[in-house]
Amino acid sequence: MTRATDPASLTPGEARALFRSGLVTPTAGWCRGHAQANLVCVPRELAFDMLLFAQRNPKPCPVLDVLEPGATSGLILDGDVRTDLPLYRVWRDGELEAEVPDVREHWRDDLVSFLVGCSFTFEHPLVAAGIEVRHIVDGSNVPMYLTERPCRPAGDLTGPMVVSMRPIPADRVADAVRISGRYPGVHGAPVHVGDPAALGIGDLGRPDFGDPVRIEPGEIPVFWACGVTPQAMVMASRPSLAITHAPGHMLITDARDSDYLAP
C-alpha cells in the first residue's frame, strides 16, 4: 500500500490481499461500506455450544455467518479465513499461545469458524453524521474493556461481556445511539452510557484490549457490546483449542454495511 492510498477506499479483496501479504494494522476505518467481523474458530464438538452462546448473547455476539466445519471461505468471504486477517490469536486451554499474521500451521479440518459482527461497521455512518470516531482520527486501536456483566452461559461456555468505548460529545450521544441502533446485527445501540464504574471498569486509561484514547471535556464515554467477548469466553472456559482475530484486527467481509440495517 502506498501512503497515498486511503484505506477507506479499498475494496475488501484489496485489503485482504494486503493482510495476506503481511501488513499488520487495526482495521477501523478500512473499506468504507463493508461489514467487518470478529473471528472465533472452535473444534466441531464445541460448535453447538458456541453457536448457542452467541444466540443467547446477541448484543456482544451477533452471528453474521458460520462456515462449514474445516471450510476457510463462505458466503460473505471470498477469501481465506486462515490468512486474510491482519493478526490472529491462537489459544490452547484458554491461554494465549501465539499472536501471528497467518494461522495455517495451527489449522485443523474440524475447526468451525464463526464470523461475528463488529462495531467498526457502523463507524462510517457515525462519521458521515459528523460524529468524530476518536480512534480513527488518532490512528490507534479502539479501547476495549472486560466488564463485570456476565454473559448467559451455554453448555460449559461462560465469561464476561467485553465492551468497546468511544467518547462522544454530550449533545451527540442520542444521535450515536440512534445511528448505531439501526445496525443490530453488528452490536446495535450502546449497552451503557456514561458510567464506567457501573460496568466494573476502574480506569478508562487502561483498557484490557486495544489502546486508550483521549476524552475531551464535554465528551461522555459510550460503551458498545464488543465481539472480543468470545475471547473473554475462551479465557474463562478454556477450550482445548481456539483461534480468534487479535482485537481490532478484523476480518473485512464482502457483505455491505447496509445488509445489516434494521428493517
Place this chain on the structure above:
Amino acid sequence: MTRATDPASLTPGEARALFRSGLVTPTAGWCRGHAQANLVCVPRELAFDMLLFAQRNPKPCPVLDVLEPGATSGLILDGDVRTDLPLYRVWRDGELEAEVPDVREHWRDDLVSFLVGCSFTFEHPLVAAGIEVRHIVDGSNVPMYLTERPCRPAGDLTGPMVVSMRPIPADRVADAVRISGRYPGVHGAPVHVGDPAALGIGDLGRPDFGDPVRIEPGEIPVFWACGVTPQAMVMASRPSLAITHAPGHMLITDARDSDYLAP
C-alpha cells in the same frame, strides 16, 4: 374453559394448563400480548446443524430460545414443553409417526428443543390497526404452503421454505408490511405479496397445512415466512427422530410481543 372466556384474555400459564389438560385447538388469537412459538426438538448430535439451519434461514426460523439438552422448560417457558402445547407431531426418519397432545412417552434426555418465532405474535398488532385476520375471524387454522424456494442448507439439513398466507385488502398491504416488519424476531415483513405462482403455489384453496380461508374481492394474498419450515426440513432430511408442534397449534410463551419489537 367456559364458552364465555375470551382466549385472547388468558395468561400464557392459563392457556398452557388448558392444553395440558387435553384441549386441542389452533392458538391464533390466544393470549394477546404474548409471543407464540413453533417447536422443533432434535437429538443432541443434530443440534448444531439445526441451530445453523435456523441461523442461515432467519426469516422462516427466527430462534427465540434453545433449551439445554433434555430440558423441558426455560427462560421464556415456565412450563413443560412435552405437555403444554395443544398438539404435537412425532417424526421418525422423516415420516409422521404420530399426532398426539402429549409427547412424554416419546421424550428422550438427549433432545434439544428449539423455540422458533411465530407470526401469530404480530396478528394482535395487525388487528389493533384495524386489519382483519381472516383465520381468527373465521375460527379456522391459518393456511400454510410448501414453496419452491429452497432454504440455505446446514450440514445434512435441507428443505423448502414454508409460508403462511393472510388475505389483506389492497389498501392495507403496506400497513401490514410495516406493522409485521417491526417484529423481525417472529418472521417480520412478508417474503412475497400477491403472486402465489411465483412461489410455486398452484391452488390457494388447498394449503399443505392448516385450513383454506376466504379471499374477498379486492384482497391480495400476502405471504409470510413460516415456522413450519423446520417440519418441511424434517420431511426432506429425515432425521432419526424429531418432535414438533402440529401446524397452528403453538407453544404460548411467557415472553411479550414487545420483546421482539425491532429497535
